[in-house]
Amino acid sequence: MPRFPPALRHRRYRLLWLGLIISVAGTQMQTAAILWHVNQLNPQPLALGAVGLARILPFLLFSLAAGVAADVWNRRRLLFITQSVLALLALILASATLENRDSLALIYVMVALTGATATFDLPARQALIPNLVPAEDLTNAFSLNAIAFQVGAIAGPALAGLVLATVGIAYCYLVNALSYLAVIVALVLMGPVPQPRGLRQAGGLGPRQLVAAVREGLRFVLGERLIFSSMLLDFFATFFSSATALMPIFARQILEVGAVGYGWLIGAPAIGALGTALVMSTSGPIRRQGRLLLVTVAGFGVATIVYGLSRSFALTFVSLIATGVTDSISTIIRNTIRQLRTPDALRGRMTSVNQIFFLGGPQLGELEAGIVAQIWGPVIAVVSGGIGCLVAVAWTRSRYPEIERYRGDEVAMPAPVAAA
Numbered sequence: 001m002p003r004f005p006p007a008l009r010h011r012r013y014r015l016l017w018l019g020l021i022i023s024v025a026g027t028q029m030q031t032a033a034i035l036w037h038v039n040q041l042n043p044q045p046l047a048l049g050a051v052g053l054a055r056i057l058p059f060l061l062f063s064l065a066a067g068v069a070a071d072v073w074n075r076r077r078l079l080f081i082t083q084s085v086l087a088l089l090a091l092i093l094a095s096a097t098l099e100n101r102d103s104l105a106l107i108y109v110m111v112a113l114t115g116a117t118a119t120f121d122l123p124a125r126q127a128l129i130p131n132l133v134p135a136e137d138l139t140n141a142f143s144l145n146a147i148a149f150q151v152g153a154i155a156g157p158a159l160a161g162l163v164l165a166t167v168g169i170a171y172c173y174l175v176n177a178l179s180y181l182a183v184i185v186a187l188v189l190m191g192p193v194p195q196p197r198g199l200r201q202a203g204g205l206g207p208r209q210l211v212a213a214v215r216e217g218l219r220f221v222l223g224e225r226l227i228f229s230s231m232l233l234d235f236f237a238t239f240f241s242s243a244t245a246l247m248p249i250f251a252r253q254i255l256e257v258g259a260v261g262y263g264w265l266i267g268a269p270a271i272g273a274l275g276t277a278l279v280m281s282t283s284g285p286i287r288r289q290g291r292l293l294l295v296t297v298a299g300f301g302v303a304t305i306v307y308g309l310s311r312s313f314a315l316t317f318v319s320l321i322a323t324g325v326t327d328s329i330s331t332i333i334r335n336t337i338r339q340l341r342t343p344d345a346l347r348g349r350m351t352s353v354n355q356i357f358f359l360g361g362p363q364l365g366e367l368e369a370g371i372v373a374q375i376w377g378p379v380i381a382v383v384s385g386g387i388g389c390l391v392a393v394a395w396t397r398s399r400y401p402e403i404e405r406y407r408g409d410e411v412a413m414p415a416p417v418a419a420a
Contacts, residue, residue, distance in 0.1 A: 007141035012190040013132040016125075017148050019186030023083070024152025025159070026179025030090060032160040032266050033172035034107060036259070037097075039248040040169075041104050045378065048246065049370015052362070054108040058116035059359050063123075067352020068213045070123035071345060076193045079128065080184065082121035087180035089114050094173035122355050127347040130339060131193050142335045146277035146328055153270030161263015217349025220342070227341055227350070229400035230293070230334045231357040233392065237297045238361030239368065240388030241304040241323075246369055246378045254378070255313050268317050272324030280332060290406030293333045294397055299326040301389030308382030334358075337406070 008014050038047050069078060093110045096102050133141045163172050221228055251262035303322035310316040342350045365385065372381035397404055 005140050005144055007133050007137045007144050010133050010137070012193065013129065013141060015186040015190045016128075016132065016183070017144055019183040020145070020148040021151050022182035023179050024149050025156040026090075026152075026176035028153045028156025028267075028270075029160040029163070029172050029179075030093075030156075030176040032157040032263065033164060033169050034111065035248055035266075036160075036164055036262065037102070037169050038104065038107060039252075041102075041107075045246065045249060045370045045373035045381075047104065047370075048248065049367040049373075050108065051111060052364065052366030052370070054111040055115040056360050056364055056367075058112055059119050059356060062116055062119045063352045063356045064214045064217070064349070065352075066120040067123045067217055067349035069120055070127045070348025070351065071213070074193075075124040075128040075131070075348070076187055076190070078120065078124040080187055082117050082124065083180045083183050083187075085117045086114060086121070087177045087184075089117065090173050090177035090180070094170045094177060097168075097170035097173060119352075119355070122359075123348045123351040126335075126339075126351040128193065130347060132190075135340070138339055139332075139336045142339070143277055143280045143332050145335075146280075146332055147274060150270045150274035150277055150324070150328065154267045154274060157263045157267035157270070159263070160266075161260045164263070165259040213349065217346060217353060220346050221350055221353045224341060225400060226402055226406060227338050229396060229403045230337055231354055232400075233293070233297060233396045233403070234330075234334060234354075235357040235361040236392035236396070237300060237389045238358065239365040240385040240392060241301055241365070246373055246381060249373070249378050250316070254311065255316060257313055261313065265313075265317060265320060268320035269324030269327065272321035273328035274324075276325045276328040277332070280329070288407055289333045289337075290402075290404045293330050293406075294393055294404060296326040296329040296333075298390055298393045300330070301386045301393065303386075304389060305383050305386035308379050308386060 008017070034051060035048060038051055041047070089110055093102075093107070096106055129141055129145070130138060159175070160172050163169075163175070221231070247266050248262060251257050251259075251265055255261065255265075257265070300323055303319045303326060306319040307316055307323070310319060338350060338354060339347065369378075369381045369385060372384065
C-alpha cells in the first residue's frame with residue numbers, strides 16, 4: 001500500500017528537497033536552451049557534441065579534489081558557495097545573449113565554468129543527505145531526490161520550449177539564475193547541520209594530505225567490487241546511449257516538430273522517471289535489486305534503439321519516456337548501494353569518483369554521438385549507442401557476477417578506512 005514518504009518527515013531534508021525541485025527545473029531549462037542556442041549558431045552535429053566535452057573536462061580535472069572538499073569542509077557552507085556561483089554564471093550568459101554578444105566560444109566557456117562549479121556542488125549535496133535523514137530513510141530520500149530531479153527535468157525543458165518560441169533564449173538563462181535562490185533560501189532556513197569531522201581531524205590539508213586523501217578514496221572504491229561495478233555499468237551504458245545532444249536535429253530535421261515539440265521530447269525521459277520515482281517512493285523495499293538493475297539498464301538500451309529508428313513523434317515520445325523509467329529505477333538502486341556501503345567520512349570522495357563515471361559517461365557519450373552523427377548520420381549514432389549499451393550490460397554481468405546476486409538487504413557498511 002502507498003505510504004507517506006518517511007524522508008519528508010525530516011524538516012531539513014524537506015527544505016532541501018523543495019529547493020532542489022525549483023533549482024533543477026531552472027538548470028534543465030538552461031541545458032535545453034544551450035543545445036538549441038548552439039544548434040542555432042552552428043547546425044553541425046559536432047558543435048552539439050562539443051557541449052558535452054566542455055561539460056566533462058572540468059569534472060575530469062577537479063572531481064577528485066571536490067570529493068575531498070566535501071569530506072573536509074562543511075557541506076552546507078560549500079553548497080552556499082557553489083549555488084551562488086552557478087547563479088552568477090547564468091546571469092552572465094543571460095546578459096551576453098540579451099546584448100547580442102553571444103558566440104560559440106562564450107557558450108563553451110560558460111558551460112565549462114558551470115561544470116567546474118557543479119563538480120564541487122554534487123559531492124557536497126549527495127554527502128549532505130545522509131546527515132539530514134537516518135540510515136533507514138536513506139533509500140526513500142534518494143527516491144525523493146529522483147522525484148525532485150524528474151519534476152524539474154519535465155518542467156524545465158517544457159518551459160524552455162515555450163520561452164524559446166516566445167521571448168527568446170536569454171530568458172531561459174535568466175530564469176535559471178533566479179531558480180538557484182530556492183536552494184540558497186533552503187540552506188539558510190535549515191540552519192547548521194552536524195557533520196562528522198572526518199578529515200578535519202588532521203589539522204589541515206596541504207598538498208601531501210590532499211594526495212593521500214584522494215588515494216584513500218580511490219582505494220575504497222576500487223576495493224568495493226559492488227560499488228565499482230555499478231559505476232562501470234553506469235559509465236558504459238550512458239556513454240553509448242547518450243544522444244540528448246542530437247535532440248535538436250531529430251526535432252528539426254527528422255520529426256519536424258519545432259521548438260515546442262523539442263521541449264516535450266527533451267522532457268519525455270523525465271516524465272517516465274517521475275512516475276517511476278513516485279511509485280518507488282511510496283512502495284515497500286525492492287527485492288533482488290541487482291538483477292533488476294541489469295534488466296533496467298538493458299531496457300534503457302532497447303528504448304534508445306527504438307528512439308533512433310522512429311519516424312513518429314508519438315513513438316519517439318514513448319520510447320524516450322521508457323528511457324526515463326528504466327534510468328530512474330537503475331539510478332535509485334545504484335545510489336542506495338553506494339551510500340549504504342560507504343562510511344560518512346568517505347562519502348564525498350566516493351561521490352566524486354562516482355560523478356566521473358555517471359557524468360563522464362553521458363558527456364563523453366554526447367561527444368561520441370556528435371562525431372558518429374557527423375560521419376554516418378544521427379540515426380546510426382543513436383541506434384549503435386543502444387546496441388553498445390546492451391553489450392555493456394552483458395559484459396558487466398559476466399565480469400562482476402556479484403552485482404546480479406545483490407538482493408538489497410545487505411545494508412551493513414564496511415569498516416571505515418583510517419583517515420589520511
